[in-house]
Amino acid sequence: MLKTRASLDKIKPYKPGKLIEELVREYGFTGEIIKLASNENPLGTSPKALAALSHSLTEVHRYPDNSCYALRNRLSEIHETPADFITVGNGSVEIILQAALAYLDPKSEAVMSSTSFIMYPVAINIAGAKPVVVPIKDWGHDLEGILEAITEKTRIVFVDNPNNPLGSVITREEMDDFIGKVPDHVLVIVDEAYYEYVGNMDYPRSLHYVHEGHNVIVLRTFSKIYGLAGLRVGYGFAKPDIIKSVNKVRLPFSVSRPAQIAALAALEDEDHRDESRALNEAGKLFLTKEFEGMGLDYVPPFGNFVFVRFKGEANPIAHALERRGIIIRPVGGHPDALRVSIGSADQNRKLVTALKEILAGKEAKG
Ligand SMILES: Cc1ncc(COP(=O)(O)O)c(C=O)c1O
Structure with missing residues (x-):
């Protein structure tokens, strides 16, 4: 019989944030999908890098x-x-x-x-x-x-x-x-x-x-x-x-x-870096203030994401967000928390609106 290495069973493969394509497959969405699950840059890639990339092809x-x-x-x-x-x-x-x-x-x-x-x-x-x-x-x-x-x-x-x-x-x-x-x-x-x-x-x-x-x-x-x-x-x-x-x-x-x-x-694209940082700072302020307004605890963020805690299970909230086309990351070992990547101003606003509606019970359990 074919045998794997004995230690292979201990390896739990890396689980990435859900892809936009996966959500399309699961829910058949045709509209906008917002991914705030993998701490990516909402501004996209530096135009200088994109230009160099196209020449490299x-x-x-x-x-x-x-x-x-x-x-x-x-x-x-x-x-x-x-x-x-x-x-x-x-x-x-x-x-x-x-x-x-x-x-x-x-x-x-x-x-x-x-x-x-x-x-x-x-x-x-x-x-x-x-x-x-x-x-x-x-x-x-x-x-x-x-x-x-x-x-x-x-x-x-x-x-x-x-x-x-x-x-x-x-x-x-x-x-x-x-x-x-x-x-x-x-x-x-x-x-x-x-x-x-x-x-x-x-x-x-x-x-x-x-x-x-x-x-x-x-x-x-x-x-x-x-x-x-x-x-x-x-x-x-x-x-x-x-x-x-x-x-x-x-x-x-x-x-x-x-x-x-x-x-x-x-x-070499300092402008893109500065803009990305400024967008993140503004998003951080916006989201943390909104979370405070909603009475949610969060860990003061220093990266491009916020660890936010809810009053009960966070998974149903993540599912309710997904049904609205917003992908967020549940956090292993912290069932009451979600990790929210800081998005563009528009994405952050849409996330907050959806969260407020979900927490107000318009789409309670899921
Ligand atoms: C702490 C930490 N290290 C490393 C990485 C992975 O980075 P890379 O895309 O360079 O493999 C991540 C990505 O989420 C991260 O959060």
Whole structure:
């Protein structure tokens, strides 16, 4: 009989936000569908990236540059960090998986928070290692608890900052203290997918930890503020020995030629970035004020999404929204909460109107 790897049963595949196409198939919608389930950029892609992308298409018969030379060198200039400290992946999820495959084995452990990016347990289980889950505290990472959970067997600690789905942040002081206490045999993955959205609060300059020689990978992505989620480009900073290790388990040509070219162009589009940030700030203010008006609790958001809590089960609310063509993300482990991506002004208004109607009982249970 055909046998899979024994640990395969432990892997719960990554569950993405529902696609617009899926909702069309399920409900036969012909009108507008609003997707606020995957923290995508409601402004779309940078026009500069789109123009570069269309030029790149005549070259797709050629393999991409496996080393992502041009993109790594531009990132190196921008972040004043040598290019051999940088790796590029097929989305930052690829780098998360590579780190797990490079550093974890079936006898080892990786520590993560009970509420954080759902790719971490997937990667840990694919590597056959043991996820050690630390409950969140005060709607954020419990860094003390994470430190206490580290043992001789721990090889990786994952912290997303801002946290997805909570949207809360670890401050610079907290992170400095934490990084200083993590033992030498542990690699800390500081996942900064929403880095560009965090305002001028006391946010850590995590790249410094890499420059100072700590065992840290700092992850960033082109999927969020750069609006390139569909092309799959993420990148990471770490010491060259860590970069070399993660690259050993990298699939050849994992970052396509159009993706590299579009990412390179997106880096130069400051206007698109500024506009995206401003749109997000306005949406954040609008949604949080409306949630307050509705008497709903939320975690103060630092990314491009809001973790909002209802008085009872949130799933029926998510279904009622879906029936109105609005896709939202339920949150595992928090049955009273939904994660709402911040959309355009029009999308946010439509979401609030629909929510008010649903909560007023016009479309009660579903
Ligand atoms: C914390 C966090 N890290 C990484 C990612 C994945 O990013 P990418 O599209 O670059 O794989 C996400 C996406 O939602 C995220 O929330």
